[in-house]
């Protein structure tokens with residue numbers, strides 16, 4: 499804590515009579531947080547009349563408050579603060595998420611001479627690391643998901659990309675500077691690419707975790723071809739499950755479409771087409787008890803909700819399509835999301851917030867695959883480079 503900060507605290511205490519607590523402090527009249535980037539004191543909860551805002555646009559809140567009624571920080575002072583903060587900027591491009599989109603963005607950013615950091619909250623590589631075999635990436639006939647990811651990471655790091663393993667908890671804009679917040683640290687950046695991907699909703703039944711990659715899949719487009727000529731079950735009743743069943747019916751001998759209700763939530767036109775297919779059978783009002791098999795999937799145990807009876811389907815693959823969960827809640831105040839929580843951005847990867855871009859599965863799009871994630875990474879990085887050059 500510097501002298502200036504101690505002075506601020508004393509003065510703030512004298513003027514406001516505020517209780518000084520930590521950022522997480524609760525139950526007090528008002529809570530004050532120490533902003534580790536600008537080293538000033540800021541109000542983080544509005545509980546008192548004078549504390550008008552939660553955010554800290556370049557120290558303005560603390561200084562306005564300290565100045566007391568009628569005395570406002572001057573534009574000159576505000577501009578000086580902004581210049582100081584700009585001098586502290588560390589990265590041209592801050593990338594949130596080290597999956598295919600994020601790592602491709604880093605490769606493009608570094609090759610364009612920009613200082614780039616990837617902040618990854620789990621494992622570098624993202625979703626594809628759990629796939630044993632990828633056969634649809636152009637130019638690579640067959641590769642395991644983990645090898646694919648490690649090659650990407652290696653390429654990005656050899657070009658000079660910096661990497662951090664921390665979960666990002668939010669982003670705030672301080673006069674054009676984007677500050678990426680993690681648990682305990684902050685990374686000021688000139689531009690940001692959000693590449694947080696999705697997670698697939700799980701059924702949470704016995705056998706599911708153990709047999710993922712050994713017959714249990716969350717991506718029919720990716721893994722369907724491995725089940726050519728075999729019997730499979732698709733679990734789910736929305737559009738994705740219907741599309742998956744239709745896609746798999748082109749390869750598989752038999753496709754059971756298992757849904758817990760009597761009616762599907764997905765498009766009626768696909769339901770009609772599926773009814774006409776000889777190798778598709780609807781298994782309605784049924785829930786999954788367990789996915790069966792020791793080392794690979796051998797079947798699925800179901801429960802008929804109407805009769806209460808358990809029964810078994812012998813299948814080699816179980817495709818679970820019960821929803822994708824985007825991980826964007828912590829950015830909801832910074833960029834616009836759609837109703838399902840995906841970041842609103844089109845093919846240009848621009849979000850509602852200037853200088854913040856979205857790439858890969860985390861944004862609104864039709865096709866969520868490695869190729870589209872990599873394409874987004876390239877588009878977003880080049881857009882970020884343009885933004886940095888212009889601001």
Ligand SMILES: Cc1cc2nc3c(=O)[nH]c(=O)nc-3n(C[C@H](O)[C@H](O)[C@H](O)COP(=O)(O)OP(=O)(O)OC[C@H]3O[C@@H](n4cnc5c(N)ncnc54)[C@H](O)[C@@H]3O)c2cc1C
Nearest residue numbers: 595597598599619620624625666695720858859866867868
């Ligand atoms: C089992 C499986 C098999 C697949 N097989 C294929 C295939 O064969 N071919 C194909 O084209 N596609 C396949 N896919 C789809 C493909 O993996 C995705 O489309 C692709 O990974 C999307 O890349 P992404 O970078 O957008 O997101 P992700 O791969 O999901 O990466 C996002 C990263 O962001 C990180 N992250 C999220 N939130 C935060 C945060 N707050 N702070 C820091 N980090 C964060 C995550 O930990 C993750 O590492 C498969 C998917 C699965 C699940």
